[in-house]
Amino acid sequence: MNEPPVLIDAATVILIRDREDGSYEIFFMRRHRNQAFMAGAFVFPGGRLDDGDCNPALKKRLHKATPEALSQRLQEPTLSKSTALGLYLAAIREMFEEAGILFAVDMSGKVVDFGNDETARRFAAYRKSLHDGQMTLIDLALREDLRFAPGLLLPYAHWITPEVESKRFNTRFLLARLPVEQQPSHDGTELTASLWLTPVQALAENEAGRIMLMPPTLKTVEELLAFQTSEALFQAASRRTIFPILPQAFTTGDGYFGVKLPFDPEYTIDAFKLPLRSRETSRLVNRNGLWKTATA
Secondary structure, eight states: OOOOOOEEEEEEEEEEEEOTTSOEEEEEEEEOTTOSSSTTOEEOSEEEOOGGGGOGGGGGGBSSOOHHHHHHHHTOTTSOHHHHHHHHHHHHHHIIIIIOOOOEEOTTSOBOOOOSHHHHHHHHHHHHHHHTTSOOHHHHHHHHTOEEOGGGOEEEEEEEOOTTSSSEEEEEEEEEEOOTTOOOOOOSSSEEEEEEEOHHHHHHHHHTTSSOOOHHHHHHHHHHTTOSSHHHHHHHHHTOOOOEEOOEEEEOTTSOEEEEOTTSTTOOOGGGOOOOOTTSOOEEEEETTEEEEEOO
16 A cells, blocks of 8 residues: 655644624635645645754744744644744744744834835835745845744644545644734635634535635634634633644545544544544535535
8 A cells, every 4th residue: 555645844823813793713824725725725825844944043033932832832742843843943934935924023023014004015025035946934034133923823723634635734724913003915826715703604604615715724624713802712722731633534425525523423543533522513515516514
């Protein structure tokens, strides 16, 4: 039998902003329809860990954070501190490249403000250079004398692409609030549209087929329904125990395909199996190109 593809470390950010009515919205971006992976799907911003994200020089460019503390927050004791820090920085880099949001502070400790036209133009150029591989995070930090702020990112979940897929990611999901000094925008290249939706709106749009949410995104949004305010969400996330989620592929009795989650009663991958959650959907099924959550 062929070995499953090597896992690629990655990070993605669930970006949250508050609404005037006290509820909150989530930021989604649509992947280009010509991309080989998740084409056309609405996703959270993020991407793979690059070598530059693990540059040792970045340790001196952190704001109120240490590699040791950040590593502990990921709840992966076998992960090296260098890789753990790199995952946070990959999330910061990808957020900037894809959405134009930068979790970094200036020498005064203030989050970078893009309200000034000249500053906005300068950082837009940096954004493109990072995306094109013409500069790295350490280059950006030195150029603008910045400190990156991984402490603004709160670990929420850990999803692993099923073994049946040809490209597999080992992805950490991180929660973050939208900095008040910045506004997101899709890059127009890899991401062709963006929108803010409440969890209820996102699930309704997916159900109606107006947007497409892939299993990890769909299940995460469904979980967020439990929290009426962002404050309740972040408080719960700070106490959350994170288990790696490796979905297990299956075929339904009527010929559709889906995945079982580790707390499904029929899940059989022992290394990832979790206690049953009787009140929670434990499967995702794809019917005619549309993913929906389901129970066993």
